Amino acid sequence: MKKLLTHFAGLALLVSALFVSSQLAAQGTHESGAQGLVLRLKSGGNNIDILSGNCGYGTTAASPAWGGTVGANFCAPIAWGYAANLDTFGCAALPAGSLTGKVALLRRGPVAAPCGFSLKALNAQNAGAIAVIIANHNQNATDNDCTVLGMTGGVEAAMVTIPAYSVCRTVADQIDAAIRLGGAEMCFLRPDVKLADIFLPTASKRTPVSQIPVDTLGFAAYLTNDAGTELIDMELKAEVLDVANGNAVLHSTSIVLPTFAAGITDSFVVISQGQYAPELPVGEYIVRYTTSNDGVNMVPDRKETKFYVTNNLFTKDDGATIAYQPSGAGSDYAVATMYTLNPKVTDKYSLKTVQFVHGTAAGGLPTADIEAFVYLFKVNDDVDFSVAGSFVRDAGFISPSFAWLGTAFYEAAAGAVNYADQSIDLIDINSPTGEFGVKLESGKRYVAAIQYTGNSRAVFHAFDEDAIIESAADGVHLPSTLVHWPSAAGAAPIWFTGGIGAGINGVLRVFIDLVTTTDENPLPEASLQIRPNPIVETLNLQVSLEEATDVTVTIADLTGRVITYEVREGFSNGLLTYQLPELASGTYFARIATKEGTLTKKFVVQK
Secondary structure (H helix, E strand, O other): OHHHHOOEOOOOOOOOOOOEOOOOOOOOOOOOOOOOOEEEEEEOOEEEEEOEOOOOEEEEOOOOOOOOOOOOOEEEEEEEOOOOOOOOOOOOOOOOOOOOOOEEEEEOOOOOOOOOHHHHHHHHHHOOOOEEEEEOOOOOOOOOOOOOOOEOOOOOHHHOOOOEEEEOHHHHHHHHHHHHOOOOEEEEEOOOEEEEEEOOOEOOOEEEOOOHHHHEOEEEEEEEEOOOOOEEEEEEEEEEEEHHHOOEEEEEEEEEEEEEOOOOOOEEEEEEEOOOOOOOOOEEEEEEEEEEOOOOOOOOOEEEEEEEEEOOOEOOOOOOOEEEOEHHHOOOEEEEEEEEOOOOOOOOEEEEEEEEEEEOOOOOOOHHHOEEEEEEEEEOOOOOOOOOOOOOOOOOOOOOOEEEEEEEEEEOOOOOOOOOEEEEEOEEOOOOOOOEOEEOOOOOEEEEEEEEOHHHHHOEEEEEOOOOOOOHHHOOOOOOEEEEEEOOOOOOEEEEOOOOOOOOEEOEEEEEEEOOOOOOOEOOHHHEEEOOOOEOOEEEEEEEEEEEEEEEEEEEEOOOEEEEEEEEEEEEEEEEEEEOOOOOOEEEEEEEEEOOEEEEEEEEEOO
């Protein structure tokens, strides 16, 4: 994946704060600790491992870099800079030699800080400290017991040569208690097994609620053995946590490696695949990976990142953050995104509109002159992206692994601006009358693609660099983004199912419509009740069916454009609630569909 990334040229035009030069390696949010250390508090024969990230420790700011780094592992006594009951802000010079050979513990100070982080660290260094930890004790409303601060450097930063870290209040209280019990040691340790990269269980950072049942896949990580010895029965564990419920563990899975040899670097380890596909509600979630070993006092590692389930319909991005084009813009290229319609769907939908984001560099092709071809493909049933060679990637833009269903020719409007949302409606190529919209089949995989040719090869397509999604060949993840571009200078473009690198999701969204809002085979009137009606933003649907069955619930506007849909398996009776704060005042459709028929009713939003 990293090799593919080098084929893309830099984005010279900074349109807004969202867009950065694409000559930089894309930085996602998967690294929860830049220096990859474990801080181990040793007190009274007990060890408490403090890991980076929320409710743990934080590092100094990377730009400009300041503070020393930890080379070899070491332990040292930890002590307050003055004494536990005196001023420990560390803003004034500390007594000479008072911290010789020790790790200094200092307080952050109030919001209007009496001094900066780097001055505190320098004063501790001058008093003989070999490392410094700054405790976030501040009780301001924006912090909680788990808040971890990044530490910027001031004018003294260049003079600080010892490692400097911050800790949250929870950790600071643990250290303080250990000191008061008669003393403690703080160890700075590099994990024996390093988690180089971790992977989301979902196919994108922002997964629509309708896609969770079909896009939630598996767990895997890249591991490196830095212990210097072979490890026995080393465990890699992955957990999914529910942020809204106090990080409650929703799912836990692990694998034990009987042996893990010394010197192994970036070994790809799959914990599980295809085993975790819950219908998670809209919300914020954490996936956390940890390494451990029960038989050896192994230094663990932990990394975590967030993913979200959204009310979005079909979009794999969280907004454009970067843009790319093939090097030199000398070849046609295309970007594509894959979506799957739930196999349990009992209603009929058509895919009509494709939305995308792109722009051009200063002095290049005017934005208003951009042209592109937009396509919709259906992936053949026999294609298995996790099996090498299953997908035909080198037989032209319209791969034999696709069925071509829809197309459109896009011409930018006269007033088009860089990196604004652009949309186009697709024509069904199999319709004798050229109808807009392509009818979808339940359970099928669809690929929406935009191709830039001719002068428009110079266009930069937008991406979201926010999630670690490896190539489909890893056997764990389905492709979220595909690209069609040359693998080398002068080569013909071919399809890459790994996109342009791990963590890069293309901004290419699709919108679906109900094929009809008429109930051709209506269910009994009592099958669906809306209470109350009108609503403000909470829609309550009382569903009452004669027997349990698969039910598809659709919320749409009066044109039939789908706002959201979901599938309820084996459902008969109950109250379904939908939060729809994004809906403007007006009239909308609520609809249920089973194998027996449909029932559609209007509801009104009043704000």
